[in-house]
Amino acid sequence: MSSSGAAASVRNHITEITAPVKRGQEKKRERSALTASAETTVVLPKVDLSRLETAALRRYKRHFNLVEIGPNSSKEQLLTAVGKHFVSQTVDECKVITCFMQAAKKQKT
Numbered sequence: 001m002s003s004s005g006a007a008a009s010v011r012n013h014i015t016e017i018t019a020p021v022k023r024g025q026e027k028k029r030e031r032s033a034l035t036a037s038a039e040t041t042v043v044l045p046k047v048d049l050s051r052l053e054t055a056a057l058r059r060y061k062r063h064f065n066l067v068e069i070g071p072n073s074s075k076e077q078l079l080t081a082v083g084k085h086f087v088s089q090t091v092d093e094c095k096v097i098t099c100f101m102q103a104a105k106k107q108k109t
Contacts, residue, residue, distance in 0.1 A: 057082050060085075
């Protein structure tokens with residue numbers, strides 16, 4: 001699949017998700033989206049880190065050098081520290097999607 005094919009595939013999935021818009025409603029939707037974005041706070045993704053094993057939480061701690069946790073921390077302490085760190089991370093969505101598409105293209109060839 002070419003990069004334009006991959007992009008078209010992504011566009012197709014997005015259009016399947018969005019509801020059809022009648023004429024005149026598009027501007028209303030844009031205005032309400034602007035108003036809503038100004039009023040709402042950041043919505044955090046729901047990731048259940050408690051499903052991870054203690055060893056995985058320790059690897060996360062080691063990888064990101066989370067020094068506020070001791071070496072013999074309990075799973076609950078690890079979950080608290082890893083959870084705080086995880087939600088503090090920012091993601092450049094465009095960059096992630098671009099890198100993903102490049103990796104998928106590279107893997108296919």
